[in-house]
Amino acid sequence: MRQPNLSDVALFAAVVEAGGFRAAAQTRGMSASSLSDCVRRLEGDLGLRLLNRTTRSVTPTTAGERLLERLRPALEEIHAAFNDLDDESQRPVGTLKLNVPVPVARFVLPDLLSRFLKLYPAVNVEVVMDNTFIDVIAAGYDAGVRYEESLAKDMIAIPIGPRRQRFVAAAAPAYLDAHGTPRHPGELTGHQLLGHRFESGKLGVFEFEKDGRTLRVPPQGQLATSSHDLKTSAAINGLGIIYTFEDFLREPLADGRLTPILEDWWQSFDGPFLYYHGRRHMPSPLRAFVDFLKAEGREPA
Template identity: 75%
Template sequence: MRQPNLSDVALFAAVVEAGGFRVAAQKRGMSASSISDCVRRLESDLGVRLLNRTTRSVFPTEVGARLLERLRPALDEIGAAFSDLDDNALSPVGTLRLNVPVPVARFVLPGLIPAFLQRYPGVSVEVAMDNTFIDVIAAGFDAGVRYEESVAKDMIAVPIGPRRQRFVAAASPAYVQEHGAPQHPRDLVNHRLIGHRFESGKLGVWEFEKDGVTLRVPPQGPLLSSSQDLEVGSAIGGVGIIYTFEEYLRPLFDQGLLLPVLEDWWQAFDGPYLYYNDRRHVPSPLRAFVDFLKAKNQG
């Protein structure tokens, strides 16, 4: 077995992460054929096949998967070491990859990302929206944003966005005029409710809280959707009562398009957190973003 080229090793990892030569080539600014040649050379040097190639997909062999599992920490350390070269000059360079829930992308990041990019012009940001909890490191992200109950205990968590939020219930004036407004969460069994189903398939159960009493209401009604925009639009159209993040509905209260209901029972909860792996070297774009958030929180 010949000593493998370190660049070929990195390209092999890039192909597996990207799920194919074409995407890896686009990210690396190389041709797909060049990357394929490098991976074949690595396989020749090692004397084993690392990738299974079909006309539709590329995926690691059992040997390739085991090798990548062993190599990943070392490759992360190498990448972090190069990122650290920019730290002394306070000018981080690279891409910050974030995985966040839809409400965070819609209501929190727009108030942070423009100022962050202006402060660090050498950094670019990629944001993927996902409402389910994932292993951000395994999925190729630098960090994620979730709520406290979803953050693993071995992760570093930094507050991001508002520290208190609420779920609120509302209905259109036309709905209230026709059906009346519930006075207690128990009254919801006699109302038309607009439900939300998460990507995981789980139904969002409504929770109301008052004076230490918590009531859970599985929504039953004419509409169940995974689209927040459809649910809000349907509530405005008089389909039924909606229960969601206050940020979605507050402007509609101000415009008179929706009316708050059951205000005394609205549930408050802690705001979201940025979370990332507690590894020795944090990539400089992520470190810059963490410092940016901490400065914001102290301000």
């Protein structure tokens, strides 16, 4: 086997990604016949057929698929390295892929991304909302946003959003008139508690804190859901007591549709962190976003 030409390797990957020689040739600025010659030369160097060619389609062979699977991470690193050249001219280019929890997508990112994207018009951002604890890097994201207790130790973490947050407990005035107002978490027994069902199937527990003491109350009630909106609406409609992120309840608490309860037991916690792999090459859009957060006055964790 002769040592293959790296340019031919990249062109082979381009043909597979584009789904054919003609489409790949257009993006590469060369003729389809020249592109075909390069792939044939690569096949000759390797002594393997990499593509199945018909008049209607071009698809990788089993050997081609295996090769492309091994090549893709290296080609992405090369692409990212060229993207980084734009950093030197202050023009990051490319797509930033983020995996974030629902509260962060709703209450933290809108203002931040609005200002960030205006600063970097050549950057695109893709945001997927996900509350589960997944390996976001292995899943193909550039970075994730999570809370401190779920951060992997080998990640670099940058504070993003408010540095302190809290859960608040509340219920509709009509519910409290009918069932009474609990003054202590121990009095929640017998109340309708609106539960949060995680994507994993686990039911969240109401966790209260005061003077270093923690009380955990498993929710029991007619409704459990993964939807914050549904749970909030249920509380407003008098179906039970809700305990969730303060941001979800700001408006109904402010206009009186919900009444706060157990205020001296509300649990507070550190705000979210943007995290990414410190040993990976950093794409220019991610580097720009990290620098943007630091410029906001936040320090690395």
